[in-house]
Amino acid sequence: MLMREALLAPLWPRRSGTLPSLPKTIQIAVTAATMGLLVAAAALPEDRDAAPAAASAAPASTAHNPGRESDFGAYLGAPYHYPSDFHLKKTGVTDLTIKDIPWYTNPFENPLYYGVRFQRWFEGGRLGTMLDFTHSKVYAPMKEGERAFEGTLDGKPAPASAKIGDYFNKLEWTHGHNMLTLNGLLRLPSLGVISPYAGVGAGMSFPHSEIHLKTDEKRTYEYQYTGPCAQALFGLEFRLRTGSIFIEYKFTAADYWGPLTGRDGTWFPIDMWRQFSRWWSGEEPPNGWAGSKLVSHQVIGGFLVRFVPKTATQ
Template sequence: MLARERLLAPLWPAPGSVRRPSTSTIARAVELTAAAAAMGLLVMAAALPNDSDTRATATNPPVSTAQHPGRESDFGAYLGAPYHYPSDFHYVKPGNSDLTIKKIDWFTLPFENPLYYGVRIQRWFSGRFGTMLDFTHSKVHAPFDDQQFDMEGTFDGKPVPPKGRVGDYFKKLEWTHGHNMLTLNGLMRLPSLGIFSPYFGAGAGLSFPHSEIYPKNAPSRTYEYQYTGPVAQALFGIELRLKTGSVFIEYKFTSADYWGPLTGRDGTWFPIDMWRQFSRWWSGEPTKDGWAGAKLTSHQVIGGFLTRFVPKPATP
């Protein structure tokens, strides 16, 4: 095996050995309404000091004020709500199971513990262009009620019926301590409308979900943080710029391709789980209970607050 193929084999099965989760199709239009909880922070504006009046020169690029965005660094946090498109879930245990559950209606409970939340760091190099490191902690549940889905393949060595419930084959199937996405994004501001500053951006990154998957034919659950594949996102939002910060609302579109090992173990905390996954990958150790994954495509509406850090203007 080539060196590169050997390195990738423990993370992803070799091409053609198993089928990857099929991509979901848009099944219905989305109507999503979310509460922007951070809007209550507007009351802080009255107590904040005024921005200094700085002017741009050839050696002193523009810095930010409430009405005139420029060079600045921002730190922010947000809450929100996602909608996940239905998608196929695929479970493979070599020599035992090769099951596909079609178009699962994933759902989320964003305002129940653990909450949907996110944090970000932004750096604007000018009034127009910037970059952002964004972490989103979303959630994904599979329904365990009487809802039936189309199925194909085998489970525990036996063919599955054309339709069935998720609960017929799994005790748990969710990523609820994190459908976690870390992305690096490019940003661009549109022309401001007074204290309202619209912007858009796009980026890519990595998925680090906390998987809780427990097939009924497995002796134990997989309950740990994992690296499962790439993620991409696009976003559009608008800031209401206050004196030393901003309230913002934003729409995000994300797509994450999950494909992770089922280790049959309870993890501890993120760094240790990542190290153990890397060690198994490096050594070529086979997974205990197979592989599982899905393509998670989501609409997300968020609202939050940014604190602004403006560099001091150069002395004339």
């Protein structure tokens, strides 16, 4: 287990529960509408002056002719996680699998779904790189229907089926299902100020694990490194005078496998240091290990601020 953790493997209370009863389509629609208002407010004021003189003063390379530039941006979005199995293993005591958990996300309940990114486009504007941080969320349905259980639990055969909330006080990765990826980007032929792009990348997952089996004395509530992640993306950038609005589809995959330490964490650097120290010393986590494979569709929208070298605007 320690080898897998080494190679592969925020502090906010649970949501109030006001939106889970709404259909996913309504949640996504609310997400998209709110997101659109935010990004428009952030990006459009730069282009309110429609006078011909002002338009002619704008460097063409920042809008119609993408070239060498650096971009900083932020976004909101709405993810969908495929159902997947959850595994919990504690040597000699528990080897449990809960089948096909229908994870849900609540992207506009605290803590919000959001992301930030830094992009660098090279000479000619065709190829680029991007460092992308995504803060998503993953909740297990605690009281909503029974799931199939397999294996052993606390030294006894697991029930054939049960509600997750019958055995867990908490099972989620919120604040969040955090992914940090380094991506390669390809800009496709532009259509005026509309600039399509695609990319692919890989990185690491640093979720805030919030897992508490009812028979464990203490919960695990801390930031952790849990394994690798990867993503592929396609988007449309609408290039304004000094910035851009973009919409994007992302496909992400993360393989979680983390220690159940029975500890309340504090800040991210401290939690990471304690996890590294425990791994370095060879200490096994007191409550075992847990994880899942999280595969997601994500639709996002946001804004970018462009920084263009002077030589590119002359």
